[in-house]
Amino acid sequence: MLFLLPNFLGFAVFTAIPVLWSLGAAFTNWTMSNTVPLQWTGLENLREMLHDTEFWLYSLNTLYLMVGLPFAIFGSLLIAMLLNQKLRGMVVYRTMFYLPTFTNGVALMILWKALYNPDFGPINSALSWFFHALRIPLEPPAWLLSTHSLFALSPERVGFDAKQFGLGARDALIIMGVWIAIGGNNMLLYLAALTNVPQDLYEAAAIDGAGRWKTFWNVTWPQLAPTTFFITIMSFIGGLTGGFDQARVMTQGKPAGTTITLSYYNYIKAFEQVQMGYASAISWALFAIIFVVTLIGWKFGSGAMGDV
DSSP states (O other), X not given: OTTTHHHHHXXXXXXXXXXXXXXXXXXXXXOSOTTSOOOBOTTHHHHHHHTOHHHHHHHXXXXXXXXXXXXXXXXXXXXXXXXXXXXXXXXXXXXXXXXXXXXTTHHHHHHHHHHTOTTTOHHHHHHXXXXXXXXXXXXXXXXXXXXXXXXXXXXXXXXXXXXXXXXOHHHXXXXXXXXXXXXXXXXXXXXXXXXXXXXXXXXXXXXXXXXXHHHIIIIIHHHTHHHHHHHHHHHHHHHHHOOHHHIIIIITTOSTTTTOOHHHHHHIIIXXXXXXXXXXXXXXXXXXXXXXXXXXXXXXXXXXXXXX
């Protein structure tokens, strides 16, 4: 118990007590201000959340940024399969693909912000040259300065606006997220899973005359089902709780709030507008959504793995 005590105290002080405190604060009007007396408000924060237009707009932003998750998962699997080949120097290639994960953070986001610069960024410079060479009458997108999106989402309300169709700040964050994710931890998980696939299955498939695609679909993919399920659940949780770093470093939530996610909105309410009670309610609402989605995914995902 003495050995466990330091870790237990750290967990209690920095995790358990703040979580329980936020649960209680979610039912109050706590604003960290002496001008507003602390009162128990019950479900008032929840009712306010349901009628909060910004909450639904930023929820839509969060879901939109998660569009890149399937591409990131597929890209991780593809890279893992390429790096699973028995070729000379493969350790070097694996290290190179994983390097962006080591540098993932503020420095990498600042780099991508420079790449997306609409005036002198390398991406728009390459696009301008490409359009000019092929005589395509198009202008490169403004990226982080644009409210456009591929789904033509309106920046002012939950709905669609044909004038907003195009590539904008949200799409720029999706592209960056996919690029970072395909060589990250998901790739390592798939790589580990691929090395554990029994070779007897591949030999049996070869004897039966199965080609590469049939071997992948009938041997490799079923064996990767538990890993895929885990990656999907964790990616979904990360998508719902993510977006803060990118918005804080690269856009500050601009333009027109199109890059504000629920996590960043929670930060704004808590530490900029000091509405701690409402921010706590948002946190617990997000926890409830993640908990329900995880249970649903676990129920159906576990069933699918059982069939495999």
